[in-house]
Amino acid sequence: MEHTWDLSFLYTGFEDEAFAADLAKWPEMIKAQQALLDSDLDDKAKLEQLFDNDEAISQLADRLYGYVSLTLSTDANNAAAMQYDDKLSVIANDDRLVGSAITRYVGSIDNLEEIIAASVKLQPIAFALREMKESARHTIPAEIEPWMLQMRLSGGSAFSQLRDKLDSTHTVDYRGQTLPLPAVRGMAYDGDASVRKDAYEAEIASYKKIELPMSYCLNAIKMEARTMAKARGYESVLDMTLDQNRMDRQTLDAMITAIQEYLPHFRRYLRAKAKYLGHTDGLPFYDLFAPVGKASKAYTIEEARAVLLREMGKFTPAMAEFIDNAFEQRWIDVYPREGKGGGAFCAGAHAYDRSLILTNYQGSFSDISTLAHELGHAWHNRCLAGLPTQMINTPMPLAETASIFNETMLAHQVLQNATEDEQFTLLESSLMESTQTCVDILSRYLFETEVIDTRADHAMSVDELKDCMLRAQEATYGDGLDKSVRHPYMWACKSHYYSSGLNFYNFPYAFGELFGKGVFAQYLKEGEAFVPRYNQLLRSCGSDTIANVAASVGIDVRSADFWRASLEVVKAEIDTFCALCEKQ
Numbered sequence: 001m002e003h004t005w006d007l008s009f010l011y012t013g014f015e016d017e018a019f020a021a022d023l024a025k026w027p028e029m030i031k032a033q034q035a036l037l038d039s040d041l042d043d044k045a046k047l048e049q050l051f052d053n054d055e056a057i058s059q060l061a062d063r064l065y066g067y068v069s070l071t072l073s074t075d076a077n078n079a080a081a082m083q084y085d086d087k088l089s090v091i092a093n094d095d096r097l098v099g100s101a102i103t104r105y106v107g108s109i110d111n112l113e114e115i116i117a118a119s120v121k122l123q124p125i126a127f128a129l130r131e132m133k134e135s136a137r138h139t140i141p142a143e144i145e146p147w148m149l150q151m152r153l154s155g156g157s158a159f160s161q162l163r164d165k166l167d168s169t170h171t172v173d174y175r176g177q178t179l180p181l182p183a184v185r186g187m188a189y190d191g192d193a194s195v196r197k198d199a200y201e202a203e204i205a206s207y208k209k210i211e212l213p214m215s216y217c218l219n220a221i222k223m224e225a226r227t228m229a230k231a232r233g234y235e236s237v238l239d240m241t242l243d244q245n246r247m248d249r250q251t252l253d254a255m256i257t258a259i260q261e262y263l264p265h266f267r268r269y270l271r272a273k274a275k276y277l278g279h280t281d282g283l284p285f286y287d288l289f290a291p292v293g294k295a296s297k298a299y300t301i302e303e304a305r306a307v308l309l310r311e312m313g314k315f316t317p318a319m320a321e322f323i324d325n326a327f328e329q330r331w332i333d334v335y336p337r338e339g340k341g342g343g344a345f346c347a348g349a350h351a352y353d354r355s356l357i358l359t360n361y362q363g364s365f366s367d368i369s370t371l372a373h374e375l376g377h378a379w380h381n382r383c384l385a386g387l388p389t390q391m392i393n394t395p396m397p398l399a400e401t402a403s404i405f406n407e408t409m410l411a412h413q414v415l416q417n418a419t420e421d422e423q424f425t426l427l428e429s430s431l432m433e434s435t436q437t438c439v440d441i442l443s444r445y446l447f448e449t450e451v452i453d454t455r456a457d458h459a460m461s462v463d464e465l466k467d468c469m470l471r472a473q474e475a476t477y478g479d480g481l482d483k484s485v486r487h488p489y490m491w492a493c494k495s496h497y498y499s500s501g502l503n504f505y506n507f508p509y510a511f512g513e514l515f516g517k518g519v520f521a522q523y524l525k526e527g528e529a530f531v532p533r534y535n536q537l538l539r540s541c542g543s544d545t546i547a548n549v550a551a552s553v554g555i556d557v558r559s560a561d562f563w564r565a566s567l568e569v570v571k572a573e574i575d576t577f578c579a580l581c582e583k584q
Contacts, residue, residue: 001301001302001305001327002330003301003332003333003334003335004074004330004333004334005070005074005330005331005332005333005356005357005358006329006330006331007067007070007071007356009349009352009354010063010066010067010070010349010352011063011067014080014081014084019064019067022060022063022064023064023084023087023088025060026057026060026061026064026091026095027091027094029053029056029057029060030057030091030094030095030098032053033050033053033054033057033098033102034098034101036049036050036053037050037098037101037102037105043109043111043115044115044118044119044122047106047109047115047119047122047129048119048121048122050102051121051122051125051388051390052121054102054389054390055388055389055390057095058389059350059351059389061092061095062349062350062351063349063351064084064088065088065092066347066349066356068081068084068085068088069085069347070347070356072085072164073168073340073341073345073358074333074337074339074340074341074358075339075340076164076165076168076169076339076340076341077169077339085161089153089157090153093146093149093150093152093153096149097145097146097149100139100140100142100145101142102132103132103135103136103139104136104139104142106129106132106133106136107132107133107134107135107136107137107139108136109133112129112130112133116129124388124391125388125390125391127391127543127544128388128390128391128393131246137233138232138233138234138240138243139232140228140231140232141231144231148228148231152224152500155220155224155500156220156221156224156225156500156501157500159216159217159220159221159498159500160217160221160498160499160500162213162217163214163217163218163495163498164341164495164498166210166213166214166217167181167341167342167493167495168339168340168341168342169338169339170206170209170210171206171338172184172199172202172203172206173202173205173206174187174198174199174202175198175202180336180337180338180339180340180342181203181206181342181493182336182340182341182342182343182360183336183360183362184199184202184203184206185199185203185342185493186336186360186362187199188200188286188288188289188290189289189290189291189362189364189366189367190291191291193277193287193290196286196287196289196290197284197286197287199286200284200285200286200485201286203493204487204488204489207489207492207493210492211462211489211492212462214491214492215459215460215461215462215465216459217498218451218460218465218491218497218498219451219455219459219460221497221498221499221500222237222448222451222452222455222497222503223455223459224500225237225240225452225501225503226452226455226456228240228501236452237452237503237504238449238452238503238504240503241503241504244395245395245396245397245508245546246395246544246545246546247395247397247511247545247546247547248547248558250558251546251547251557251558252507254557254558254559254560254562254563255507255510255511255514255557255560255563256442256445256507257560257563258514258560258563258564258567259438259439259442259510259563259567260442261564261567262438262564262567262570262571263439263442263476263478265567265570265571265574266434266435266438266439266477266480266570266574267477267478267479267480268480268574268578269431269435269480269574269577269578270282270283270435270477270480270481271283271479271480272577272578272581273287273290273292273428273581274287274480274482275581276292276581276584277290277292279482281482281483281484282479282480282481282482282483283480283481283482284481284482284484284485285481285482285485285486285487286485288432288435288481289366289432291364291365291425291428291429292424292425292428293421293422293424293425293428293584294421294425297365298363298364299363299364299365299367299368300363301334301361304361304363304367304368304371305323305324305327307368307410307414308320308323308368308371308372308375308410309323309324311409311410311413311414312372312375312406312409312410312413314413315409315523315531316528316531319379322375322378322379322382323375326355326357326375326378329354331354331355331356331357331378332356332357332358332359332371333356333357333358333359334359334361335360335361335362336360336361336362340358340360341358341495342360342493342495343358343360343495344357344358344359344360344370344373344374345357345358345374346358346374346375346377346378346381346403348377348378348381348384350381350384350385350389350392353381353382353385355377355378355381355382357371357374357375357377357378358374359371359374365425365426365429366429366432366433368410369407369410369411369429369433372403372406372407372409372410373403373404373406373407374403375406376402376403376404376405376406376407377399377402377403379402379406379538380394380399380401380402380403380538380541383402383535383538383539384538384539384541384542387539387542391542391543392542393542394541394542395508395541395546396505396508397507397508397511397512397515397546398511398512398515398541398546398549399508399512399541400508400509400511400512400513400515400516401512401515401516401519401537401538401541402516402538403512403516404437404512404513404515404516404517405516405519405520405523405534407430407433407516408516408517408520409520411426411429411430412520414426415427420580420583423576423580424577424580424581424584427573427576427577427580428577430573431570431573431574431577433513434513434570434573437509437510437512437513438510438513438514438567438570439476439477439480440476440477441506441507441509441510441513442476442510443469443472443473443475443476443477443490444472444490444494444496444497444506445504445506445507445510446472446475446476447468447469447472447490447491448497448503448504448506450468450472451465451468451491451497452503454468465491466488466489466491467488468491469487469488469489469490469491470486470488473486473487473490511557513566514563514566514567515550515555515557515566517566517569517570518555518562518565518566519534519537519553519555521565521566521569522553522554522555533553534553536552537549537552537553540552
């Protein structure tokens with residue numbers, strides 16, 4: 001089995017004639033789109049042609065950007081990819097300008113509903129058109145937008161690129177070896193306590209080499225976020241983010257309220273794990289991901305594949321076939337290596353009905369769960385196949401639905417036939433993930449909120465950022481973590497803070513975790529009959545507001561009771577785990 005992904009379906013290399021042709025074609029397509037926008041065609045004909053063209057432009061841009069960004073994600077020092085990334089950023093600015101102009105044009109059409117009703121072409125993208133009309137109120141004024149976007153290239157976008165470069169080339173001195181950061185962070189899952197502790201200490205010490213430039217990157221990106229929110233007419237960066245995600249404040253408040261209510265239960269789990277591992281003052285950060293029980297083992301990637309096929313196929317045989325194809329067609333780049341980014345992600349190639357998955361697999365069951373998570377994203381992409389590009393824009397919170405559903409499904413299936421020792425280990429793995437997506441995510445939300453608010457007054461120093469992170473961990477983990485052994489640099493190693501134009505990429509994970517569990521609960525009630533509804537739910541994620549998509553499967557996300565019900569599932573796991581800890 002090949003362990004690196006295959007991008008040849010996009011291009012065979014940067015010397016590929018098709019790459020050069022597409023690179024030359026994109027600016028011409030943008031100019032043609034602007035000319036059409038400026039033409040005297042009637043509104044119906046103009047809209048139909050604009051969105052036909054937009055489909056073609058989106059596919060070409062996704063192909064170019066996909067190849068460049070995916071190349072850089074596994075080879076950060078690729079000179080050609082870096083050069084073309086800069087070129088594409090400049091072209092993309094022109095594309096955004098035309099896109100904003102189209103949004104303003106749609107916003108100016110008084111009889112939009114009549115035009116949609118009269119057009120067979122426009123009816124499939126009616127939601128996108130209505131959303132665009134509403135978004136027209138938040139476009140940057142046309143006379144300054146070109147300059148703001150141009151400045152963004154040397155502002156937030158440049159700092160985001162710098163951060164990725166620092167992260168992917170950062171090395172850690174560990175026991176006389178120089179290792180990539182992802183490899184050392186992966187040791188947090190090692191079965192040897194001394195390895196976990198030494199890796200943690202080496203990781204923390206290594207950030208001294210990059211803490212200053214990382215702090216500049218973060219401060220610059222969050223100041224840009226404040227500026228863009230104000231320019232778009234929003235009261236705050238959070239308001240802008242919620243609007244972009246088709247989510248209301250009532251939903252966010254209901255979810256956070258419920259999570260805060262259940263923090264004592266998560267802390268109870270952490271203290272039980274700490275006691276089991278021999279700690280008396282809460283869990284030291286380096287043991288947060290420590291495997292427990294006698295049943296912990298390392299899995300080869302081939303064994304991981306077999307587990308996923310067997311267990312996920314119980315949901316529907318189509319899922320097993322899909323996962324097998326992902327491995328067979330080399331959709332997955334498996335192992336950590338120098339120059340490769342940390343963490344894991346899934347990138348869709350919509351026009352090709354494919355997905356590309358990056359992992360840094362090291363053999364733990366958690367790594368198998370991560371594969372299930374990313375393959376959930378890929379399944380979601382499959383459910384969106386064939387839709388117009390304008391209708392696949394899934395908001396971040398709903399984008400985690402299928403991934404969390406997959407994680408929950410895997411844990412549920414494996415636990416069915418587990419021995420008590422295996423149950424202990426698997427429950428802990430599940431709770432480890434839930435703690436990350438609820439407790440740690442809440443700490444990240446609190447941290448980013450304070451950074452954005454403080455940035456209105458001044459740029460935060462490294463010491464201020466570290467202190468802010470530790471206070472956020474105190475507010476969420478509380479006495480579940482050892483106060484003397486926490487992670488003051490979590491802001492430096494999480495890429496989510498550094499995406500220019502993408503803020504608060506934290507609470508969507510909590511939403512996805514609890515919404516995914518709620519959807520899974522529906523599946524347990526309805527069984528096989530729920531599968532088509534589930535797939536339709538995923539297909540509709542780009543076609544309505546979050547509240548309406550959730551309502552399609554009988555869920556009220558504006559009610560804290562829904563979130564409490566999902567958290568009760570986690571609490572039950574905590575109760576069982578704590579009881580098993582006592583027996584162990």
